[in-house]
Amino acid sequence: xxxxxxxxxxxxxxxxxxxxxxxxxxxxxxxxxxxxxxxxxxxxxxxxxxxxxxxxxxxxxxxxxxxxxxxxxxxxxxxxxxxxxxxxxxxxxxxxxxxxxxxxxxxxxxxxx
Amino acid sequence: xxxxxxxxxxxxxxxxxxxxxxxxxxxxxxxxxxxxxxxxxxxxxxxxxxxxxxxxxxxxxxxxxxxxxxxxxxxxxxxxxxxxxxxxxxxxxxxxxxxxxxxxxxxxxxxxxx
Numbered sequence: 001x002x003x004x005x006x007x008x009x010x011x012x013x014x015x016x017x018x019x020x021x022x023x024x025x026x027x028x029x030x031x032x033x034x035x036x037x038x039x040x041x042x043x044x045x046x047x048x049x050x051x052x053x054x055x056x057x058x059x060x061x062x063x064x065x066x067x068x069x070x071x072x073x074x075x076x077x078x079x080x081x082x083x084x085x086x087x088x089x090x091x092x093x094x095x096x097x098x099x100x101x102x103x104x105x106x107x108x109x110x111x112x113x
Numbered sequence: 114x115x116x117x118x119x120x121x122x123x124x125x126x127x128x129x130x131x132x133x134x135x136x137x138x139x140x141x142x143x144x145x146x147x148x149x150x151x152x153x154x155x156x157x158x159x160x161x162x163x164x165x166x167x168x169x170x171x172x173x174x175x176x177x178x179x180x181x182x183x184x185x186x187x188x189x190x191x192x193x194x195x196x197x198x199x200x201x202x203x204x205x206x207x208x209x210x211x212x213x214x215x216x217x218x219x220x221x222x223x224x225x226x227x
Binding site: 031043044045055093095101106107109 | 144145147149154155156157159162202204206214216217220
């Protein structure tokens with residue numbers, strides 16, 4: 001069964017460093033999303049991406065964040081200068097149509113020291 | 114702004130019990146509602162999707178209902194098993210434009226005792 005994959009599973013970085021989180025969505029899906037979950041809190045929407053551009057972003061998704069689909073299979077989230085409060089589980093999701101079921105990857109746990 | 118609430122935060126039941134997990138949302142203008150399961154430290158597994166025009170969806174021992182006008186959904190789990198122990202999250206999507214983002218509740222952590 002097709003699934004969303006994410007790498008790495010765990011990333012540890014120093015404050016101020018850049019990180020890139022990678023996702024491979026389900027192959028025939030067209031809509032891509034990033035969410036994050038700080039420990040003990042709700043899953044929060046960061047950004048949605050369709051047709052090679054951002055379709056919606058949340059207040060969290062400031063200038064330190066960017067997304068890219070560098071090729072036909074990968075979808076990345078970059079954080080330019082990490083802060084302690086960026087420590088969270090980051091989930092990638094995809095769907096075939098914008099309002100259809102979203103399928104989530106296993107997540108990348110980001111720890112900023 | 115859409116708010117999704119799941120009460121209680123945790124629930125413990127004996128194996129074999131039928132149970133209902135509740136979800137409420139403040140803005141009834143949703144496109145669909147999705148129920149997920151999350152195991153500790155893991156990703157989100159989609160369980161059921163209910164479109165706003167539907168009243169319920171079933172998958173195996175799971176049945177989800179939706180009352181859009183009152184802003185409520187329930188997830189019914191029949192004959193619970195210890196393997197059902199996990200956190201159950203509900204999430205809704207908005208109904209307009211590009212607003213396909215999911216807004217999540219905090220989840221209900223279910224423990225099924227053998």
